[in-house]
Every structure is written in structure tokens, then in C-alpha cells.
Amino acid sequence: MEKIVIFGSSGMTGICAVEAAIEKGLNVRAFVRDSSKLPEALRSKVEIVQGDVLSYDDVSKAVKGVSGVVVVLGTRNDLKPTTILSEGTKNIIKAMKEHGVEKVSVCLSAFLFWKPADVPPMFHDLNADHRRQLDVVKESNLKYIAILPPHIADQPGNDYVVKQDESPGRVITKYALGKFLIESLTMPEHYGKICGICNKPQ
Numbered sequence: 001m002e003k004i005v006i007f008g009s010s011g012m013t014g015i016c017a018v019e020a021a022i023e024k025g026l027n028v029r030a031f032v033r034d035s036s037k038l039p040e041a042l043r044s045k046v047e048i049v050q051g052d053v054l055s056y057d058d059v060s061k062a063v064k065g066v067s068g069v070v071v072v073l074g075t076r077n078d079l080k081p082t083t084i085l086s087e088g089t090k091n092i093i094k095a096m097k098e099h100g101v102e103k104v105s106v107c108l109s110a111f112l113f114w115k116p117a118d119v120p121p122m123f124h125d126l127n128a129d130h131r132r133q134l135d136v137v138k139e140s141n142l143k144y145i146a147i148l149p150p151h152i153a154d155q156p157g158n159d160y161v162v163k164q165d166e167s168p169g170r171v172i173t174k175y176a177l178g179k180f181l182i183e184s185l186t187m188p189e190h191y192g193k194i195c196g197i198c199n200k201p202q
Contacts, residue, residue, distance in 0.1 A: 003027040004185070005062050007053060007092060008072035009046075010037035013107060013152060016178025017070055018042055020158075024182055031062045053088030056095070063095035068185040069104040072178075073133075081125040086132035093140045103143045103191075105181045108134055110150040110167045110196060134194075143191040145184040149177050150198060159200035164190070169198025176200075 004021060008014040009030035019042070021028045028046040032038055035048050051058030053073060063069060071092060073085050089106065096104060111119045111127045112134055119127050137144050149172045160176040161168050180197055184190050 003029060003066045004068040004070060004182075005029040005031055005049070005066045006070040006072065007031045007059075007062070007088070008074055008107075010034065011072055011074045011076070012154065013074075013174050013177050013181070014072040015039060015042070016174045017072055017181045018046060018178075020175075020179040020182040021070075022046070026182070029062060029066060031059075053091060054084065056091045059088075059091040060095040060098060063092065063101055064099050066099075066101055067103070069096060069101060070181050070185070071104060071106040072181065073107075075126060079122055079126050082129050083132070085129045086136055089133045089136045093136060093142065096140075096142060103185045104137070104140075105145040105147060105184045106133070106137050107177065107181060108146055108148050110148045112148050112194075113167050113196065143188075145187070145190045146194045147177070147181065147184065148194060148196050150196075152177060153199075157199060160197050161200050162190070163196045164193045165196070167196035167198070171199055172197050173199060 009018050010032045022045050030046040031049045035050050049062045073088050109130045137146050150170045153171050153173050155173050157173045158175040158179045
């Protein structure tokens with residue numbers, strides 16, 4: 001794996017994914033809406049591509065020439081109805097196919113393990129777009145890893161436990177999630193799988 005592009009590089013988990021990729025010695029292209037949101041310490045270590053995930057041209061340019069893709073798109077704390085996650089992912093998948101890129105890890109939500117009626121009402125709209133996003137990924141025929149994290153904690157620790165098709169626990173640190181988003185790209189056992197993740201018990 002030589003060069004990867006990370007979509008959503010300036011979010012809480014995205015920054016951790018960027019740091020994990022740099023630590024692994026990868027060449028990182030950071031796709032962001034606003035480059036000022038990327039910490040200054042990281043800016044000189046990555047290739048910054050400023051763009052809109054809803055613009056296919058922007059996405060296609062970002063995907064060209066990479067060997068792996070990480071998708072950590074989010075809405076920050078905005079829970080209103082949206083299609084940004086699913087429509088952005090459609091553009092990413094289309095660009096990957098155009099440029100012959102096969103490997104993609106995608107950050108979603110552990111609520112997708114739940115029955116829709118059991119998801120807290122305040123998350124219904126966001127969860128609906130996560131569901132559409134997952135459908136896009138599953139239909140891609142790419143070497144995808146769909147990662148469904150529980151509550152993402154802003155605390156130290158990067159050891160994780162992964163289980164396919166179920167959630168193994170209720171909390172994951174942002175560092176552990178960022179690390180798995182990168183490491184899973186070279187874990188063939190998880191290709192084409194839906195993965196739950198949590199902190200490794202101490």
C-alpha cells in the first residue's frame with residue numbers, strides 16, 4: 001500500500017486515521033472541505049486535497065493514483081435528514097471503479113446492527129443515510145470493509161477487538177477506530193465483511 005486517500009480527514013476520527021496512516025509509513029492524501037480544520041502539525045505530512053464529496057470531479061481527482069481509500073464522512077453533530085454520506089460514497093465508489101482501485105474501508109454506525117425501530121428517534125434520519133451508505137458499499141463488488149463502531153470516545157488507547165456481523169462492545173476510542181480503518185485495508189479476512197469494533201478489554 002503506497003498511497004491512500006482519506007475522505008473526512010479533518011473530523012475527530014478522520015484525524016486519527018490520518019495519524020495512524022502516517023505512523024504506518026503510508027503516503028496520505030487528505031480530502032477535506034476546509035483545510036484549516038486539519039491540525040497544523042499534520043498539514044506538512046500529507047497531500048491536502050480540498051473539495052466537495054458531492055462533486056464527482058473533485059472525488060475522481062482525489063482517488064486517481066491511490067491504492068486504497070478510507071471513508072470517514074460525518075455530519076459532526078448535525079442529525080437533520082441528509083443524503084451527503086450516501087451520495088458522497090456513490091461518488092467515491094464510482095471513482096474507484098474508474099481508476100481501478102479495489103480496497104476501501106468505510107466508517108458507519110453500530111446502530112446498523114439494530115432493528116430500525118429500536119434506534120433512538122433523534123438518530124433515525126442520520127441512521128437512514130448510514131443504511132443507504134452501507135447498501136452502496138455492499139453493492140460495489142469492491143474489497144470493502146464496512147466498520148460499524150459504537151460510541152466513539154475521545155480518550156487514549158488504540159487496542160481494539162473486531163467481530164464480523166455483530167457489535168462486540170459499547171465503546172471504541174477514536175484512536176483505535178482510526179487505526180483499524182487503516183489496518184483493515186491490508187486484512188483480507190475482513191474484505192466484503194461488516195465489522196463491529198470495540199475497545200480491547202484491559
